[in-house]
Amino acid sequence: MPNYLIAPSILSADFARLGAEVDAVLAAGADWVHFDVMDNHYVPNLSVGPLVCAALRKHGVSAPIDVHLMVRPVDRIIPDFAEAGATYISFHPEASDHIDRSLQLIRDCGCRSGLVFNPATPLDTLKYVMDKVDMVLLMAVNPGFGGQSFIDSTFKKLHEARQLIDDSGYPIRLEVDGGIKIDNIRLIAEAGADTFVAGSAIFGTPDYRATIAAMRAELNQVGHRHV
Ligand code: DX5
Numbered sequence: 001m002p003n004y005l006i007a008p009s010i011l012s013a014d015f016a017r018l019g020a021e022v023d024a025v026l027a028a029g030a031d032w033v034h035f036d037v038m039d040n041h042y043v044p045n046l047s048v049g050p051l052v053c054a055a056l057r058k059h060g061v062s063a064p065i066d067v068h069l070m071v072r073p074v075d076r077i078i079p080d081f082a083e084a085g086a087t088y089i090s091f092h093p094e095a096s097d098h099i100d101r102s103l104q105l106i107r108d109c110g111c112r113s114g115l116v117f118n119p120a121t122p123l124d125t126l127k128y129v130m131d132k133v134d135m136v137l138l139m140a141v142n143p144g145f146g147g148q149s150f151i152d153s154t155f156k157k158l159h160e161a162r163q164l165i166d167d168s169g170y171p172i173r174l175e176v177d178g179g180i181k182i183d184n185i186r187l188i189a190e191a192g193a194d195t196f197v198a199g200s201a202i203f204g205t206p207d208y209r210a211t212i213a214a215m216r217a218e219l220n221q222v223g224h225r226h227v
């Protein structure tokens with residue numbers, strides 16, 4: 001069984017109590033902190049930047065921070081996030097003029113690199129940069145907002161991405177972001193995902209520990225892939 005990881009998205013946390021919220025979700029069994037960065041340009045919403053990432057590190061957060069850039073351009077801000085304590089930095093290929101260079105920049109800054117694919121973005125780019133990618137992130141919603149519904153065509157794309165990753169032989173994580181809940185996480189895992197972002201499904205419930213435990217119980221039931 002893959003090493004399944006659960007990454008709550010802080011977008012649905014109570015921002016007035018962000019440090020305590022992140023502490024709580026990690027104490028409740030989360031593996032990573034998913035950190036959504038929006039610029040009101042690449043996506044129609046505005047969220048948080050490197051200052052907040054650095055503040056979480058200063059607060060004492062030691063878990064991996066999974067920075068999901070929904071900004072354009074990306075190169076200017078990558079070193080700032082590395083400096084702020086990011087572990088992974090992922091970006092959308094549409095948001096960089098030179099994708100290969102941006103991936104290298106992330107690694108040169110000491111972080112792990114991720115490439116994010118919107119629901120209607122083909123995986124073509126990925127084939128040429130597999131040696132420079134540590135994580136593939138498939139969006140199961142159009143980026144910009146939490147609380148949207150999972151788009152079913154993601155399942156087919158997950159199979160394709162899993163195949164590409166397995167064929168490459170590189171240890172690339174396969175993450176899914178958007179609309180993940182207790183009742184669909186198992187199917188998403190069976191389609192090939194190993195890392196699960198969930199915002200509203202975790203922060204929208206009163207008992208984070210119970211929700212994450214229910215997600216893990218579903219992951220423990222994962223059977224053969226529905227190919
Ligand atoms: C959407 C963000 C997601 C979002 C997920 O643009 O990238 O990380 O917070 O939220 P849920 O889990 O509520 O769909």
Ligand code: ZN
Nearest residue numbers: 009036068177
């Ligand atoms: Zn995200």
